[in-house]
Amino acid sequence: MARPKNQGARREALIEAAGRAITGRGLAGLRIKDIAAEAGVSAGSVLYYYPELDDLVFEVHQDAVERYLAVRLSHTSAVIAGDPVDRLRRAIDSGLPRDSDDPVHRLLYELHGLADRSRQHAALMSSLFAREVALYTTILEVGCAEGVFAPSQGVAEVARDLVVLEDGYGLHIVSRNPAVDRDTARDALAGLARTLTGCPRL
Amino acid sequence: MARPKNQGARREALIEAAGRAITGRGLAGLRIKDIAAEAGVSAGSVLYYYPELDDLVFEVHQDAVERYLAVRLSHTSAVIAGDPVDRLRRAIDSGLPRDSDDPVHRLLYELHGLADRSRQHAALMSSLFAREVALYTTILEVGCAEGVFAPSQGVAEVARDLVVLEDGYGLHIVSRNPAVDRDTARDALAGLARTLTGCPRL
Amino acid sequence: MARPKNQGARREALIEAAGRAITGRGLAGLRIKDIAAEAGVSAGSVLYYYPELDDLVFEVHQDAVERYLAVRLSHTSAVIAGDPVDRLRRAIDSGLPRDSDDPVHRLLYELHGLADRSRQHAALMSSLFAREVALYTTILEVGCAEGVFAPSQGVAEVARDLVVLEDGYGLHIVSRNPAVDRDTARDALAGLARTLTGCPRL
Amino acid sequence: MARPKNQGARREALIEAAGRAITGRGLAGLRIKDIAAEAGVSAGSVLYYYPELDDLVFEVHQDAVERYLAVRLSHTSAVIAGDPVDRLRRAIDSGLPRDSDDPVHRLLYELHGLADRSRQHAALMSSLFAREVALYTTILEVGCAEGVFAPSQGVAEVARDLVVLEDGYGLHIVSRNPAVDRDTARDALAGLARTLTGCPRL
DNA sequence: CATGAATGAGCATTCATTCAT
DNA sequence: AATGAATGAATGCTCATTCAT
Numbered sequence: 001m002a003r004p005k006n007q008g009a010r011r012e013a014l015i016e017a018a019g020r021a022i023t024g025r026g027l028a029g030l031r032i033k034d035i036a037a038e039a040g041v042s043a044g045s046v047l048y049y050y051p052e053l054d055d056l057v058f059e060v061h062q063d064a065v066e067r068y069l070a071v072r073l074s075h076t077s078a079v080i081a082g083d084p085v086d087r088l089r090r091a092i093d094s095g096l097p098r099d100s101d102d103p104v105h106r107l108l109y110e111l112h113g114l115a116d117r118s119r120q121h122a123a124l125m126s127s128l129f130a131r132e133v134a135l136y137t138t139i140l141e142v143g144c145a146e147g148v149f150a151p152s153q154g155v156a157e158v159a160r161d162l163v164v165l166e167d168g169y170g171l172h173i174v175s176r177n178p179a180v181d182r183d184t185a186r187d188a189l190a191g192l193a194r195t196l197t198g199c200p201r202l
Numbered sequence: 203m204a205r206p207k208n209q210g211a212r213r214e215a216l217i218e219a220a221g222r223a224i225t226g227r228g229l230a231g232l233r234i235k236d237i238a239a240e241a242g243v244s245a246g247s248v249l250y251y252y253p254e255l256d257d258l259v260f261e262v263h264q265d266a267v268e269r270y271l272a273v274r275l276s277h278t279s280a281v282i283a284g285d286p287v288d289r290l291r292r293a294i295d296s297g298l299p300r301d302s303d304d305p306v307h308r309l310l311y312e313l314h315g316l317a318d319r320s321r322q323h324a325a326l327m328s329s330l331f332a333r334e335v336a337l338y339t340t341i342l343e344v345g346c347a348e349g350v351f352a353p354s355q356g357v358a359e360v361a362r363d364l365v366v367l368e369d370g371y372g373l374h375i376v377s378r379n380p381a382v383d384r385d386t387a388r389d390a391l392a393g394l395a396r397t398l399t400g401c402p403r404l
Numbered sequence: 405m406a407r408p409k410n411q412g413a414r415r416e417a418l419i420e421a422a423g424r425a426i427t428g429r430g431l432a433g434l435r436i437k438d439i440a441a442e443a444g445v446s447a448g449s450v451l452y453y454y455p456e457l458d459d460l461v462f463e464v465h466q467d468a469v470e471r472y473l474a475v476r477l478s479h480t481s482a483v484i485a486g487d488p489v490d491r492l493r494r495a496i497d498s499g500l501p502r503d504s505d506d507p508v509h510r511l512l513y514e515l516h517g518l519a520d521r522s523r524q525h526a527a528l529m530s531s532l533f534a535r536e537v538a539l540y541t542t543i544l545e546v547g548c549a550e551g552v553f554a555p556s557q558g559v560a561e562v563a564r565d566l567v568v569l570e571d572g573y574g575l576h577i578v579s580r581n582p583a584v585d586r587d588t589a590r591d592a593l594a595g596l597a598r599t600l601t602g603c604p605r606l
Numbered sequence: 607m608a609r610p611k612n613q614g615a616r617r618e619a620l621i622e623a624a625g626r627a628i629t630g631r632g633l634a635g636l637r638i639k640d641i642a643a644e645a646g647v648s649a650g651s652v653l654y655y656y657p658e659l660d661d662l663v664f665e666v667h668q669d670a671v672e673r674y675l676a677v678r679l680s681h682t683s684a685v686i687a688g689d690p691v692d693r694l695r696r697a698i699d700s701g702l703p704r705d706s707d708d709p710v711h712r713l714l715y716e717l718h719g720l721a722d723r724s725r726q727h728a729a730l731m732s733s734l735f736a737r738e739v740a741l742y743t744t745i746l747e748v749g750c751a752e753g754v755f756a757p758s759q760g761v762a763e764v765a766r767d768l769v770v771l772e773d774g775y776g777l778h779i780v781s782r783n784p785a786v787d788r789d790t791a792r793d794a795l796a797g798l799a800r801t802l803t804g805c806p807r808l
Numbered sequence: 809c810a811t812g813a814a815t816g817a818g819c820a821t822t823c824a825t826t827c828a829t
Numbered sequence: 830a831a832t833g834a835a836t837g838a839a840t841g842c843t844c845a846t847t848c849a850t
Contacts, residue, residue, distance in 0.1 A: 010809095026319060028230040032845065042811050047846070106318065113315050115377035116308065117228060122378040129379055153393065161367065161390055164382075168370030175317035176324040177331055180366075188363055191355065195397060212834090234820065244836050249821070251834095410830095430723060432634040436824065446832050451825070510722065517719050519781035520712065521632060526782040533783055557797065565771065565794055568786075572774030579721035580728040581735055584770075592767055595759065599801060616813090638841070648815050653842070655813095815847075826836075 011049055011059075014039050018060045023107050027057075027114070058120055061111040065128045068104055072135060084143030085201045091139060092189045095132070095166040100176045109174050132163045140197065149197040158196045165189055213251055213261075216241050220262045225309050229259075229316070260322055263313040267330045270306055274337060286345030287403045293341060294391045297334070297368040302378045311376050334365045342399065351399040360398045367391055415453055415463075418443050422464045427511050431461075431518070462524055465515040469532045472508055476539060488547030489605045495543060496593045499536070499570040504580045513578050536567045544601065553601040562600045569593055617655055617665075620645050624666045629713050633663075633720070664726055667717040671734045674710055678741060690749030691807045697745060698795045701738070701772040706782045715780050738769045746803065755803040764802045771795055 017039035018030075025034055032053065036043040050056035074080070075094040081087045097105035108128075114121040136159035143149035151158050169185035194202035219241030220232075227236055234255065238245040252258035276282070277296040283289045299307035310330075316323035338361035345351035353360050371387035396404035421443030426434055428442075436457065440447040454460040478484070479498040485491045501509035512532075518525035540563035547553035555562050573589035598606035623645030624636075631640055638659065642649040656662035680686070681700040687693045703711035714734075720727035742765035749755035757764050775791035800808035 031843090043845080044812075044847090045810055048810070051846095053845085100318065109318075110315075112373075112377060113312075115379075116302065116311075119378075125374075125377055126379045126381060129374065130381060133381075152397075157390065157393070160381075161394060164370035164374065164390070165363065165367050166370075167373060168366035168368075171314075171369060171373065172327075172331065172366065175314060175327055176321075177317075177328045179328060179332060179335075179362075188359065188366070191359070192363060192394075195354075209834090233818090235818095245820085246822090246836055247834085250836090253821095255820090414830095435822090447824080448826090448832055449830080452831070455825095457824085504722065513722075514719075516777075516781060517716075519783075520706065520715075523782075529778075529781055530783045530785060533778065534785060537785075556801075561794065561797070564785075565798060568774035568778065568794070569767065569771050570774075571777060572770035572772075575718075575773060575777065576731075576735065576770065579718060579731055580725075581721075581732045583732060583736060583739075583766075592763065592770070595763070596767060596798075599758075613813090637839090649841085650815055650843095651813080654815090657842095659841090811848105811850085813848085813850100815845105817844090817846100819843075820841090822838105822840080824836105824838090827832105827834090829832085829834105 007049070014041075014046060014049055014056060015059050015063050018056050019064060019107055022057075022060065022110055023103050027110050030057075057111070057114075058124075060107075061114070061121055061124050064104070064107050064111060065124055068108060069128065069131055071104075072132070076135065076139065078142070084139055084146060084148045085199060087139045088136075088143070088193055088197075088202065089190065091136060092162075092166070092186055092193070095163075095170070096182055096185050096189075097170050097173045099182060100174055102174070105170055105174050109171065129163060129167075132166075133159045135159075136162050143197065143199070148201075149199050151197050153196070158193075161196065162189065162193060165192060209251075216243075216248060216251055216258060217261050217265050220258050221266060221309055224259075224262065224312055225305050229312050232259075259313075259316075260326075262309075263316070263323055263326050266306065266309050266313060267326055270310060271330065271333055273306075274334070278337060278341065280344070286341055286348060286350045287401060289341045290338075290345070290395055290399075290404065291392065293338060294364075294368070294388055294395070297365075297372070298384055298387050298391070299372050299375045301384060302375055304376070307372055307376050311373065331365060331369075334368075335361045337361075338364050345399065345401070350403075351401050353399050355398070363398065364391065364395060367394060411453075414449075418445075418450060418453055418460060419463050419467050422460050423468060423511055426461075426464065426514055427507050431514050434461075461515075461518075462528075464511075465518070465525055465528050468508065468511050468515060469528055472512060473532065473535055475508075476536070480539060480543065482546070488543055488550060488552045489603060491543045492540075492547070492597055492601075492606065493594065495540060496566075496570070496590055496597070499567075499574070500586055500589050500593075501574050501577045503586060504578055506578070509574055509578050513575065533567060533571075536570075537563045539563075540566050547601065547603070552605075553603050555601050557600070562597075565600065566593065566597060569596060613655075620647075620652060620655055620662060621665050621669050624662050625670060625713055628663075628666065628716055629709050633716050636663075663717075663720075664730075666713075667720070667727055667730050670710065670713050670717060671730055674714060675734065675737055677710075678738070682741065682745065684748070690745055690752060690754045691805060693745045694742075694749070694799055694803075694808065695796065697742060698768075698772070698792055698799070701769075701776070702788055702791050702795070703776050703779045705788060706780055708780070711776055711780050715777065735769060735773075738772075739765045741765075742768050749803065749805070754807075755805050757803050759802070767802065768795065768799060771798060 014035065018035045021034040021038045022030055032043045032046050036046045039046070072091070072094040076087050076091045078087065081090055111121065112125050115125045116122070133156070137155055140149055140151065140155040140159055144151070144155065166189060169180060169188065172180040173182060173185060190202055194200065216237065220237045223236040223240045224232055234245045234248050238248045241248070274293070274296045278289050278293045280289065283292055313323065314327050317327045318324070335358070339357055342351055342353065342357040342361055346353070346357065368391060371382060371390065374382040375384060375387060392404055396402065418439065422439045425438040425442045429438055436447045436450050440450045443450070476495070476498040480491050480495045482491065485494055515525065516529050519529045520526070537560070541559055544553055544555065544559040544563055548555070548559065570593060573584060573592065576584040577586060577589060594606055598604065620641065624641045627640040627644045628636055638649045638652050642652050645652070678697070678700040682693050682697045684693065687696055717727065718731050721731045722728070739762070743761055746755055746757065746761040746765055750757070750761065772795060775786060775794065778786040779788060779791060796808055800806065
């Protein structure tokens with residue numbers, strides 16, 4: 001592994017390495033050694049950049065949230081898909097794990113488990129939630145304005161329900177519940193969206 | 203703490219103690235010392251009954267699932283509440299954490315996190331899921347037979363959506379997401395139930 | 405204080421069980437549990453009869469030495485074999501391990517290792533040595549009296565050399581030295597006996 | 607204790623320390639603590655260099671065998687003593703423990719006890735044996751060539767008998783058998799050598 | 809900057825030992 | 830007499846952490 005020249009790049013590399021280590025061994029079994037090995041550096045180096053390991057884990061969480069959101073946003077951008085129905089479908093698609101081994105969702109799920117004991121992590125999770133709700137809200141509002149969607153309740157509530165359902169299905173997929181797979185989840189979300197928006201095209 | 207006389211009682215006590223320890227310190231930080239302290243015995247005694255700590259944790263999971271289901275079932279029993287609408291309301295009530303400190307939900311959430319790395323735990327989680335879906339399914343079917351509910355889709359799907367939404371909301375409550383509290387969640391679930399069953403009384 | 409008969413029998417059984425445990429796991433890895441398991445009793449029972457484990461090990465050593473000597477003596481008894489040459493051959497035969505798994509020799513070898521740190525065990529080993537030397541001495545002296553043997557040095561020295569050589573060969577056989585097996589050892593001992601006694605019949 | 611700079615030196619120091627610890631407390635009672643104390647380092651350091659303690663013990667055995675052989679070889683070198691009789695006397699001298707506290711012999715005896723349960727240690731012991739036999743064989747052959755020795759059997763057998771007798775006497779000396787001391791053993795070995803080689807000068 | 813050497817705190821774990829029954 | 834339950838002392842061992850180079 002090439003040596004990044006500046007501090008920032010090295011920290012970036014460590015964040016990625018730590019993410020892989022967490023995905024691989026789980027948060028409970030996380031050792032500095034693993035992060036170091038994953039980054040191709042010594043354990044001392046990890047401590048050099050992150051004297052407090054919690055800080056590194058937090059930045060992994062931050063990074064994971066930002067990356068995940070960036071991907072969702074780009075996948076559902078109005079530029080890419082002008083049609084609100086299409087955008088909603090894409091939103092749903094981008095919010096579900098590919099399968100139980102999806103690294104992004106596994107990582108996020110693992111890190112969300114820290115929320116109940118850490119305010120920082122709780123804030124991160126809440127922020128992700130809020131921005132996902134905002135994503136759906138935007139799409140729904142545009143759809144309403146265009147007359148495509150006609151929800152019987154507030155769009156905020158519909159958006160929130162969709163995100164929560166997404167999280168619930170994602171949870172079961174990552175947790176290897178055989179009764180739930182990606183297709184089931186996508187269909188369920190689409191069905192709910194159809195019902196809640198009154199849009200038959202969904 | 204009183205000394206149970208027989209093996210079964212002592213194991214029972216250890217399961218409860220371990221449950222408290224996990225709720226208190228989290229699975230990641232679980233030490234035999236903590237379980238022993240919580241049970242009022244020595245660390246050696248814990249190992250005496252559970253040479254493999256994983257077995258104890260698994261029995262904690264089993265126990266938590268059974269207790270949780272037992273409570274839900276008794277709260278929604280047809281004897282207690284004959285009216286399907288009332289039963290559905292009670293089902294929703296019994297499926298959401300009281301608040302972010304609800305010990306039962308915290309414990310279950312913590313233990314469900316093991317599902318992605320352990321088939322046994324995954325099986326437990328799936329079993330809980332299936333039985334919760336069955337609980338809703340029963341209520342819905344009775345309601346349909348009585349003409350109270352008129353869902354536009356299959357009751358199995360409606361039941362599953364409700365359980366998944368419950369899990370999603372529960373997750374956010376336990377994780378201290380300030381945008382979600384018990385009342386919000388209950389209203390959302392009730393609203394969704396109303397929409398999906400076409401029952402205006404909900 | 406006279407010991408009840410079944411006490412004696414139980415202690416006897418424990419001595420045998422401990423002997424098997426030592427042969428099986430070695431002295432270094434000896435645990436009370438193993439002795440108990442081998443005797444089919446509980447660990448507490450072992451401690452009940454032998455509060456000091458060293459005492460049990462010592463009695464195992466005693467027992468092993470006595471049994472071994474008794475076998476050698478009976479194998480070389482003048483009644484069984486009147487001919488000194490025959491007796492000498494039998495003495496050699498009875499002094500070498502059958503193979504590297506010979507349980508008697510393994511046990512004795514293991515226990516002799518205690519001699520350098522324990523006067524008691526050293527005394528036991530010395531006593532065994534002296535009695536083996538006496539065994540050879542007797543045979544040699546009878547042979548001399550009969551004119552069968554004509555050693556150029558004292559019979560005590562010849563006897564001692566034979567016992568020491570026996571021990572040395574036994575050591576290598578038990579230790580799995582591939583260059584030494586029972587036949588080699590027996591031939592070597594017989595050859596030396598022939599040379600030292602000047603008896604061509606050996 | 608000075609801190610060695612390189613890995614090799616530290617490992618060397620640990621091998622020596624472990625050797626002293628084994629000589630002092632015996633193999634059965636060997637604790638990492640003891641080795642560490644003997645080496646003047648922490649217990650963690652011992653594990654740092656030897657994650658598998660067996661490896662350290664094996665290297666102690668290797669080292670002990672090599673040192674012992676090196677000393678014997680140098681003591682009996684043809685350069686130091688040209689006369690075969692003198693060399694044979696020196697060989698005998700170098701093969702017996704000084705007394706029952708001779709550290710080299712105690713260590714070797716202790717380690718040889720591992721041979722029956724470990725192929726590696728058995729191989730080490732066999733190798734030592736073979737090289738000791740070779741040492742005597744060489745001396746005997748040179749003596750035969752010079753006409754000093756005239757053995758009635760093959761030199762290989764004579765050499766083997768001498769080594770085995772050495773081992774047997776060494777065993778009894780280290781085990782504190784009061785009937786055997788160094789002088790007795792040396793005289794016995796010399797006497798046997800005289801008989802077997804037919805050399806009256808021995 | 810980065811490392812490998814070295815440490816020690818903290819943990820599970822083993823085992824002899826105690827004790828009530 | 831004999832046991833199984835329960836303990837705690839002792840140990841190995843894993844780690845984060847420190848430090849000299």
